[in-house]
Amino acid sequence: MQRRHEPTNPTAWRASHPAAASFLAVVLMLIGSGCSTPQPEPWPQPSQAQQAQLVQERTRLAKDNLFYYELRLGERAIHLCHSGVSLRKYPVQTIEVGQPRFCYLARESDQPWIQRTWMDGELSPPWEIRRIRIIPGDERTRPTPEVAGIIPPTMEEIIPVPADFRLRFKDGLDVWFHLEGSIPYAVRESASPWQRRWEDFGESVGFGPASRIRLRVVMEAADGAAMFRSFPQDLTLLVTL
Amino acid sequence: MKHAPEPNENNTSHSDGGAMIRRPALVATVMIWDVLALLALLGYAVFLGTGYEYRTLRPADAIKHAEPFPEGADPAVQAKIKRDSDKVFRKLAPRGSHVVIDRVHNRLYLWRANTLLLEAAISCGAGSRLADTKTGREWTFDTPVGRFRVVNRREYPVWVAPDWEFIEANEPIPRSRSARVQEGMLGEYALDLNIPGYMIHGTLYSRLLGRSVSHGCIRVGRDDLRVLWRKVPIGSTVFIF
Numbered sequence: 001m002q003r004r005h006e007p008t009n010p011t012a013w014r015a016s017h018p019a020a021a022s023f024l025a026v027v028l029m030l031i032g033s034g035c036s037t038p039q040p041e042p043w044p045q046p047s048q049a050q051q052a053q054l055v056q057e058r059t060r061l062a063k064d065n066l067f068y069y070e071l072r073l074g075e076r077a078i079h080l081c082h083s084g085v086s087l088r089k090y091p092v093q094t095i096e097v098g099q100p101r102f103c104y105l106a107r108e109s110d111q112p113w114i115q116r117t118w119m120d121g122e123l124s125p126p127w128e129i130r131r132i133r134i135i136p137g138d139e140r141t142r143p144t145p146e147v148a149g150i151i152p153p154t155m156e157e158i159i160p161v162p163a164d165f166r167l168r169f170k171d172g173l174d175v176w177f178h179l180e181g182s183i184p185y186a187v188r189e190s191a192s193p194w195q196r197r198w199e200d201f202g203e204s205v206g207f208g209p210a211s212r213i214r215l216r217v218v219m220e221a222a223d224g225a226a227m228f229r230s231f232p233q234d235l236t237l238l239v240t241l
Numbered sequence: 242m243k244h245a246p247e248p249n250e251n252n253t254s255h256s257d258g259g260a261m262i263r264r265p266a267l268v269a270t271v272m273i274w275d276v277l278a279l280l281a282l283l284g285y286a287v288f289l290g291t292g293y294e295y296r297t298l299r300p301a302d303a304i305k306h307a308e309p310f311p312e313g314a315d316p317a318v319q320a321k322i323k324r325d326s327d328k329v330f331r332k333l334a335p336r337g338s339h340v341v342i343d344r345v346h347n348r349l350y351l352w353r354a355n356t357l358l359l360e361a362a363i364s365c366g367a368g369s370r371l372a373d374t375k376t377g378r379e380w381t382f383d384t385p386v387g388r389f390r391v392v393n394r395r396e397y398p399v400w401v402a403p404d405w406e407f408i409e410a411n412e413p414i415p416r417s418r419s420a421r422v423q424e425g426m427l428g429e430y431a432l433d434l435n436i437p438g439y440m441i442h443g444t445l446y447s448r449l450l451g452r453s454v455s456h457g458c459i460r461v462g463r464d465d466l467r468v469l470w471r472k473v474p475i476g477s478t479v480f481i482f
Contacts, residue, residue: 041300049313052322059326062333065388067482073303080482082388083333087341087480096295097302104290112308131381132369137411143367143382144446144454155345155453158368200292216295229345230482232386241303 043074046241050115057117057238058084068236071095071175071217073114078217080230090219090227093180098214100204111172113213114239118169121235125165125188127228130158160188161225164196167235172212175237179224335478340441340469342459342481344384347451349441349461351472358472361465362451364444366458373408380405382456389434389479391441394470398431398442399424405456428463430470434479441469441479 046054061068062084070079070086073095079086099106132153134141140150161183167175191199219227312318338353344365351359366384373379402421407414415421428443444450444460454460459481461469 044300044304046307048316048319049310050307052313052319053308053310055326056322059322059329063329067386073298082480082482083335083478084330085335085339085480087482088343095298097298097306098293098295100292101294102291103287106294110305112306114303114307115310116308129368132367134369134371134409136371136408141369142409143369143456144449148448152367152449152452152454154347154451155365155368158453159345197288197292201288204292214293215298226346230343232482241307 044241046115050241053115054240057115061117061236061238064236066234066236067232068117068238071237071239073239074241078227080227088226088230090223093218093220094216096216096218098174098176098216100214102204109212111212113173114241116239118171118173118237118239120170121167121237122169123165123167123231123235125162125191127231128160128188129155130160130186132158154185156185156225156229158186159229160186161228162188162190163221164190165228167237169235169237173237173239174214176214176216177224177228178216178218179221180218181221183221183225185225337474337477338472339478339480340473342384342479344386344453344481347453349459349465349469351469353472359465359468361461361468363462363465364446364450364452364454364460366455367453371405371409373404378404380456384455384457384459384481385436385439386481389436389439389481391432391473391475391477391479392435393433394473394475395431395433397424397429398427398440400426403438428461428466430466432469432473442466 061081065083067080067082067087070081071092072079076092076095078090078092080088080090099108101107132141134143139145139147143152145152161179163179163183165177167177169175313322335352338351338358341350341352342348342363342365343350347363347365349359349361349363350357351361366382369382371380371382400423401418402423404414406421426445427440428445431440431442433440439458441459441461443463443466446454446460447462450460450462
């Protein structure tokens with residue numbers, strides 16, 4: 001059987017049905033405009049007064065000769081800083097604000113928590129390092145083994161990171177971190193979701209120290225783990241617009 | 242003619258009498274269990290509905306939760322804050338190039354203002370511990386964290402091995418200084434920091450760069466060390482985190 005080949009002109013239909021083509025174009029445009037993602041709300045620019053306040057806070061922290069973190073909400077990033085110099089940036093995926101609720105009724109807090117410094121942050125679970133005890137004469141435990149075949153661990157391998165951890169600041173700010181994806185190198189077990197829910201329940205109904213402001217920060221696992229492993233002893237956080 | 246006995250709930254002699262008596266008790270037990278189950282469900286619902294509710298931080302909320310700074314509205318106050326801040330940052334800002342060391346990830350960054358001049362794989366402290374059983378002395382091989390400065394630069398430095406080097410190798414500690422001197426161990430250059438005993442230097446173990454294998458010093462590969470030697474003068478700031 002011989003197949004008959006019919007010559008086709010791709011523009012023939014369009015040329016023969018101009019009205020239908022324009023109708024279709026209008027419909028597609030309407031659908032397209034309906035499906036487009038809404039423009040995100042522009043992030044507010046700090047006023048002159050707020051900028052001055054921020055400068056004042058940064059100056060005060062820079063003078064302390066300590067490491068501190070800056071959570072820049074608009075930039076969606078946490079910066080590790082010292083003496084006013086940003087040493088490392090850790091990108092953040094999402095930032096959510098937690099409101100305590102009882103029987104599905106949430107209470108909104110009106111306490112200011114942005115453009116201020118939060119001191120004496122406590123890490124939970126606490127940072128730990130699995131230190132190797134050197135046995136004199138044992139090449140396998142020496143920091144720099146002379147034997148070529150022995151590969152000593154890196155800091156990433158001896159500082160395990162949990163997928164969920166929190167920073168609790170003395171004056172009532174709680175920042176929960178959740179790491180998305182697989183954590184590079186040593187992993188530490190996080191508290192079970194039920195345990196966390198039970199703790200939240202207790203805090204919400206008034207047992208234990210309730211966090212007045214609670215944030216939930218989601219980070220990519222590599223960034224979050226890098227930040228966790230670099231936490232200094234005393235944690236200070238400046239939250240900025 | 243015998244009649245079948247009438248059903249009597251009080252007739253204990255009846256063969257079903259036991260069941261008759263137990264039925265109200267059974268009903269009560271079932272009711273109690275029903276009430277308990279209902280209460281448990283209610284409690285569970287309360288538990289689920291109590292805790293914290295998370296909402297994405299919206300720009301409008303961010304402004305609402307910013308710390309008020311009424312005095313900052315005054316332009317004179319703003320100008321004074323700016324003047325004071327400039328003074329502080331002029332004093333604190335690193336002059337010329339500065340070095341940033343990420344000891345967890347064994348990376349060194351050389352910056353001049355906001356320009357990255359060099360990124361290098363290095364070796365920082367292993368974090369391991371050594372104890373001398375004879376004298377009770379202990380060492381932890383961590384790289385210190387904080388802000389430091391380069392206080393001395395040496396070409397073809399020699400290393401005077403401390404006691405721990407011999408204890409670690411299970412060798413007798415020499416009494417003379419000359420027996421401790423080792424040439425070539427520190428590479429071509431050494432940049433001494435303002436913490437006694439700690440420096441940035443070269444290494445014979447370039448295969449271990451990128452791993453935490455030192456006794457606290459910062460080991461750098463030959464080519465990267467040459468760049469540092471050219472660009473990092475005495476007085477340069479070194480941030481280690």
